[in-house]
Amino acid sequence: MLRYLRLYLYFLRFSLSKAMEFRLDFFFRIVMDVVFYIVHLAFFTVIYRHTDLLGGWTLDQIYLFVAGTMLTDALHMTLFANNLWWLPVYINRGDLDYYLVRPVSPLFLLSLREFAANSFVNLLIAAGAVVWAVWRYPEPLGAARVVLFLVLLGFGVMVYYLLRMLFIIPVFWLHSGRGLDEIAWSLNRLSEQPHQIYHPWLRVVMLTILPIALLVSVPSHALFGGDALLRLVHVVTVTACLFGFVVWFWRVGLRAYASASS
Amino acid sequence: MTPRLFLTAVSLQARKLMSYRVAFWATAIIAFAAELVVAVFLWRAIFEASGEESIGGFTYGGMLLYYVCALLTAKLVYGRERDLSVSEDIYQGHLTRYLIYPVSYGVFKYAEHLGSMVPSLVQVLLFAGAAGFILPLPSDLGITPATVAMALVSILVAGLFVFALRFTVQLVSFWADNVWSLNVMLRFSMEFLGGLMLPLSLFPEVVRQVLAATPFPYIFYVPVTTLLGRVSVAEWLRGLVVTSAWIVVVVLVARWVWARGNRVYSGVGI
Numbered sequence: 001m002l003r004y005l006r007l008y009l010y011f012l013r014f015s016l017s018k019a020m021e022f023r024l025d026f027f028f029r030i031v032m033d034v035v036f037y038i039v040h041l042a043f044f045t046v047i048y049r050h051t052d053l054l055g056g057w058t059l060d061q062i063y064l065f066v067a068g069t070m071l072t073d074a075l076h077m078t079l080f081a082n083n084l085w086w087l088p089v090y091i092n093r094g095d096l097d098y099y100l101v102r103p104v105s106p107l108f109l110l111s112l113r114e115f116a117a118n119s120f121v122n123l124l125i126a127a128g129a130v131v132w133a134v135w136r137y138p139e140p141l142g143a144a145r146v147v148l149f150l151v152l153l154g155f156g157v158m159v160y161y162l163l164r165m166l167f168i169i170p171v172f173w174l175h176s177g178r179g180l181d182e183i184a185w186s187l188n189r190l191s192e193q194p195h196q197i198y199h200p201w202l203r204v205v206m207l208t209i210l211p212i213a214l215l216v217s218v219p220s221h222a223l224f225g226g227d228a229l230l231r232l233v234h235v236v237t238v239t240a241c242l243f244g245f246v247v248w249f250w251r252v253g254l255r256a257y258a259s260a261s262s
Numbered sequence: 263m264t265p266r267l268f269l270t271a272v273s274l275q276a277r278k279l280m281s282y283r284v285a286f287w288a289t290a291i292i293a294f295a296a297e298l299v300v301a302v303f304l305w306r307a308i309f310e311a312s313g314e315e316s317i318g319g320f321t322y323g324g325m326l327l328y329y330v331c332a333l334l335t336a337k338l339v340y341g342r343e344r345d346l347s348v349s350e351d352i353y354q355g356h357l358t359r360y361l362i363y364p365v366s367y368g369v370f371k372y373a374e375h376l377g378s379m380v381p382s383l384v385q386v387l388l389f390a391g392a393a394g395f396i397l398p399l400p401s402d403l404g405i406t407p408a409t410v411a412m413a414l415v416s417i418l419v420a421g422l423f424v425f426a427l428r429f430t431v432q433l434v435s436f437w438a439d440n441v442w443s444l445n446v447m448l449r450f451s452m453e454f455l456g457g458l459m460l461p462l463s464l465f466p467e468v469v470r471q472v473l474a475a476t477p478f479p480y481i482f483y484v485p486v487t488t489l490l491g492r493v494s495v496a497e498w499l500r501g502l503v504v505t506s507a508w509i510v511v512v513v514l515v516a517r518w519v520w521a522r523g524n525r526v527y528s529g530v531g532i
Contacts, residue, residue, distance in 0.1 A: 024437070024438045025438060025439045025443065028440070028441070028443040028444055032443035032446050032447040035447045035450050035451060036446075036450055039451070039454045039459075042454065043454065043459055043460065046460055046464050046465055046466075047308060047464075049464065050308065050314070050317045050318065050464060051311045051312040052311065053311040054307055054308060055307055176285070179288055179289045183288065183293075185293075186289070186292050186293040186296040186297070187292070187296055189297060189300055190296060190299065190300060192300075193300060193303070193304055196307075197306075197307040198299075199303065
């Protein structure tokens with residue numbers, strides 16, 4: 001475990017020096033995410049000009065949901081996004097050889113090697129948005145609930161990563177990531193709204209089989225009330241099952257992998 | 263560039279896109295379905311919570327119709343964004359071969375853009391038919407042959423404007439190491455301020471007045487409301503003139519950036 005932590009610190013160092021070499025791109029990415037955040041906030045602000053509630057949530061509650069979306073997105077962009085972007089290319093080109101022969105878990109190496117320093121700046125902005133949304137909330141939320149919200153958001157980031165992996169691993173057989181990525185993004189659109197607005201059967205799917213509601217909607221729901229322990233158990237169980245499935249799927253995929261030299 | 267060569271480029275691009283048929287149809291169907299599912303449940307929740315019959319001038323059915331039309335309009339206006347590949351040409355040095363062709367690089371890319379719209383047109387026709395059967399659309403659609411013709415002209419002009427804008431942004435690749443984020447930023451802005459994410463009639467009056475002085479409403483909102491018969495002929499003509507003026511401005515900027523970019527371009531190893 002300590003070896004992996006040390007290794008991750010090396011990843012951090014290399015990624016930071018790399019980010020400083022591409023300064024214009026560093027700046028563009030920060031602005032891009034800020035635009036994304038503004039659009040997301042403005043979207044719900046305009047909607048709430050015409051209604052007081054959405055899926056039972058007030059504007060103050062939706063701002064917490066949006067801030068949670070920002071934080072989840074920023075964490076994903078900082079930790080995983082760059083790595084997952086290249087993974088289908090490595091599989092397709094046979095470049096995985098380089099990672100498979102290393103004396104560490106290939107999944108760890110391929111998922112976390114590149115730390116996006118530019119998105120880290122956005123992570124600070126997103127964290128600021130969460131603080132702002134909690135601070136402006138008209139009633140006291142309670143420290144325990146806020147901690148639970150943050151913990152569940154952490155699981156949400158993990159679920160996001162695992163779901164993205166589910167749409168990347170088939171590249172071992174399809175030999176192209178074309179289309180899969182777009183499908184994943186399209187399905188992710190459903191997670192950008194509170195899950196209570198959907199039909200009950202769709203909600204069940206979003207909470208279990210394709211657990212996109214666990215990204216932000218369920219953590220936000222936990223913040224406003226309900227059985228906290230039950231929600232935590234649900235989120236941990238689904239995340240663990242999904243993690244187990246993705247690891248198994250990855251191993252099956254590796255068996256189908258034809259390296260560059262073969 | 264001769265019209266024949268232009269049409270050949272259009273045709274080649276259309277056939278190239280159709281060569282990945284499973285991915286092409288699977289992604290299109292799932293993306294369209296996901297957007298519709300969000301729109302249906304989001305607006306049902308809003309109408310139920312507000313208790314209003316009409317919001318921003320749209321009934322529930324009218325709002326769904328707006329979204330269907332906006333999503334299909336976006337397919338035509340965008341074509342296949344990833345196939346513009348100007349930045350790839352600059353980074354990989356492929357631009358060199360275009361520089362020695364006896365055709366304008368920008369016109370060639372526009373021909374490819376039009377080619378990418380052809381498969382989208384097939385999808386638009388099929389999806390429009392499917393949506394008509396599935397969704398509870400209003401009986402008085404407001405769509406007539408005249409509004410369809412007017413909307414198609416608006417979409418073509420909007421498509422040219424968006425192409426010019428994206429082309430210009432991608433030319434920044436002459437200096438920047440990555441312009442992907444600029445593209446995404448542009449897309450977010452166009453979709454929100456252009457009326458793809460929400461009809462602009464929902465925006466506060468002051469915002470609408472500011473937006474009227476920009477080209478954004480003419481990308482999605484005006485073509486869609488034209489199709490729905492909510493825009494008079496005079497307003498439609500005004501929209502075309504305004505968008506055309508913006509196209510001229512963007513093309514002039516693109517030419518300026520292109521001239522400067524060419525000075526710093528090097529196709530090493532090609």
